[in-house]
Amino acid sequence: MIADWVAKFADDVIAEADRRAPGKPIVCASGLSPSGPIHLGNLREVMTPHLVADEIRRRGRACAHLLSWDDYDRFRRVPAGVDPSWAEHVGKPLTSVPAPPGSEHANWAEHFKAPLTAALAELGIEVEAISQTERYTAGAYRKQILRAMEHRVKIDAILEQYRTKVVERYSPYKPYCALCERDLTTVTAYDDESTELAYTCACGFGESVRLAEHDRGKLVWKVDWPMRWAYEGVVFEPSGVDHHSPGSAWIVGEQIVGEVFGGAQPIGPMYAFVGITGMAKMSSSKGGVPTPADALEIMEAPVLRWLYARRKPEQSFKIAFDQEIQRLYDEWDALGRKITGGGGLPAEKAAHTRATSTAVAALPATPHPVAYRTLASIADITTGDERQTLRILADVDGVAALEEVRPRLDRAQRWVDTQVPAEQRTRVRDSADAERLGALDDDSAASVRLLLDGLDEHWSVEGLTTLVYGVPKLVAGLPVDAKPTPELKQAQRAFFALLYHLLIGRDTGPRLPTLLLAVGADRVRTLLSP
Numbered sequence: 001m002i003a004d005w006v007a008k009f010a011d012d013v014i015a016e017a018d019r020r021a022p023g024k025p026i027v028c029a030s031g032l033s034p035s036g037p038i039h040l041g042n043l044r045e046v047m048t049p050h051l052v053a054d055e056i057r058r059r060g061r062a063c064a065h066l067l068s069w070d071d072y073d074r075f076r077r078v079p080a081g082v083d084p085s086w087a088e089h090v091g092k093p094l095t096s097v098p099a100p101p102g103s104e105h106a107n108w109a110e111h112f113k114a115p116l117t118a119a120l121a122e123l124g125i126e127v128e129a130i131s132q133t134e135r136y137t138a139g140a141y142r143k144q145i146l147r148a149m150e151h152r153v154k155i156d157a158i159l160e161q162y163r164t165k166v167v168e169r170y171s172p173y174k175p176y177c178a179l180c181e182r183d184l185t186t187v188t189a190y191d192d193e194s195t196e197l198a199y200t201c202a203c204g205f206g207e208s209v210r211l212a213e214h215d216r217g218k219l220v221w222k223v224d225w226p227m228r229w230a231y232e233g234v235v236f237e238p239s240g241v242d243h244h245s246p247g248s249a250w251i252v253g254e255q256i257v258g259e260v261f262g263g264a265q266p267i268g269p270m271y272a273f274v275g276i277t278g279m280a281k282m283s284s285s286k287g288g289v290p291t292p293a294d295a296l297e298i299m300e301a302p303v304l305r306w307l308y309a310r311r312k313p314e315q316s317f318k319i320a321f322d323q324e325i326q327r328l329y330d331e332w333d334a335l336g337r338k339i340t341g342g343g344g345l346p347a348e349k350a351a352h353t354r355a356t357s358t359a360v361a362a363l364p365a366t367p368h369p370v371a372y373r374t375l376a377s378i379a380d381i382t383t384g385d386e387r388q389t390l391r392i393l394a395d396v397d398g399v400a401a402l403e404e405v406r407p408r409l410d411r412a413q414r415w416v417d418t419q420v421p422a423e424q425r426t427r428v429r430d431s432a433d434a435e436r437l438g439a440l441d442d443d444s445a446a447s448v449r450l451l452l453d454g455l456d457e458h459w460s461v462e463g464l465t466t467l468v469y470g471v472p473k474l475v476a477g478l479p480v481d482a483k484p485t486p487e488l489k490q491a492q493r494a495f496f497a498l499l500y501h502l503l504i505g506r507d508t509g510p511r512l513p514t515l516l517l518a519v520g521a522d523r524v525r526t527l528l529s530p
């Protein structure tokens with residue numbers, strides 16, 4: 001049995017489901033609004049129930065993970081970058097708004113669902129997607145809508161506890177106008193007996209409908225959400241901090257689901273904010289918000305899953321698009337080695353298992369996981385040249401074919417291309433810096449000569465590491481295995497800076513052994529010979 005926060009929730013959810021609906025498949029749920037790009041931060045809304053549902057399936061229990069698309073919600077505003085003429089659609093359901101110009105998708109909602117759906121597939125997250133437009137317009141919630149109207153005074157009273165302004169003629173149901181399709185409507189009369197409902201619209205239109213037959217409207221959000229808990233029998237559904245303030249949907253939902261719909265609130269942890277560090281401006285083509293697809297371009301699916309699996313929902317964390325991603329990958333590789341070697345704490349092992357597999361299958365892995373920072377350095381230096389990349393990887397780690405290091409190599413390449421600022425990119429000099437070479441003092445000249453003399457014999461990561469650290473020792477008259485002293489460290493730093501200047505015209509750069517291997521022995525000789 002795996003011991004971590006996911007397992008703990010799975011225990012609770014199974015026990016609760018057995019109390020509420022014994023013998024039925026267990027239901028976990030997520031909800032997203034396709035009103036715009038789905039931010040990477042919102043992935044927690046799906047990832048949290050996914051991990052719990054997956055753990056329940058690992059235990060051999062049937063479990064559905066519903067992803068409710070709130071695509072029958074109103075279009076609120078025209079985002080920056082979209083033709084201002086879209087303003088005429090404000091107030092219509094998201095599925096009735098044309099997709100942004102140039103999109104291949106049928107409508108606004110589909111346009112923003114598609115990339116998230118693809119990202120979920122890549123992440124191994126299986127969901128049962130539900131379109132609320134389909135549900136409402138098919139009359140699926142007819143009974144529940146009539147029930148809400150019947151209890152409108154009670155619902156009004158529940159909401160009234162938290163209201164700061166007076167609401168007249170409260171209706172939990174809001175029709176979309178039959179003429180203009182917008183929700184600028186006011187319910188002016190309702191008869192419980194006949195279900196006759198009258199509304200007027202800001203466009204001037206007005207009509208009377210029989211609610212028992214009406215499929216062009218929806219329950220307002222604070223009633224809609226608890227209605228669906230009861231309708232679907234949801235036992236687990238987390239939500240963000242914004243849903244938990246006094247009078248918010250989660251708080252009033254608890255009362256409404258019980259008193260109006262005869263259901264119960266799900267087990268619902270509040271999850272904390274997920275931040276992003278260092279998303280480069282140049283890659284934020286979608287209005288500056290990174291999406292899960294953006295993250296999957298620079299990191300493998302198991303690593304992204306791991307970030308969520310290892311943190312409890314109430315812990316916030318950040319997803320690195322900057323240099324920090326290299327350290328993250330080091331940590332990931334170290335954990336993998338520890339577990340392969342039979343070590344690791346139970347919670348670490350649990351997170352690793354959840355990251356690399358689901359109840360259904362293992363996620364694709366890179367067969368030969370060369371360090372991300374090494375791949376990034378090579379991608380940087382070779383600017384993606386495959387022949388050069390393979391030559392270096394063969395020297396660095398005995399890689400025989402690039403397929404062995406994919407998909408990690410492609411992610412590192414993409415990271416270098418989109419996230420590393422131009423001034424931090426490595427550019428190997430075209431020709432030797434004759435001026436600097438001509439002005440070297442005796443010790444420096446001797447160091448460069450020793451390095452060149454030892455190149456062939458030391459042509460590997462380990463060999464070159466020994467060589468670049470050893471040369472300053474030899475020049476100082478010390479044995480190669482001498483312990484470092486402050487003077488020696490200073491001499492090493494000075495030597496490294498000299499090599500960086502001679503090779504790439506800067507005083508820092510990728511690790512020297514990797515850089516030397518990437519530049520190639522012939523070119524190193526050209527650039528270091530006076």
Ligand SMILES: [Zn+2]
Binds near residue numbers: 204
């Ligand atoms: Zn209208």
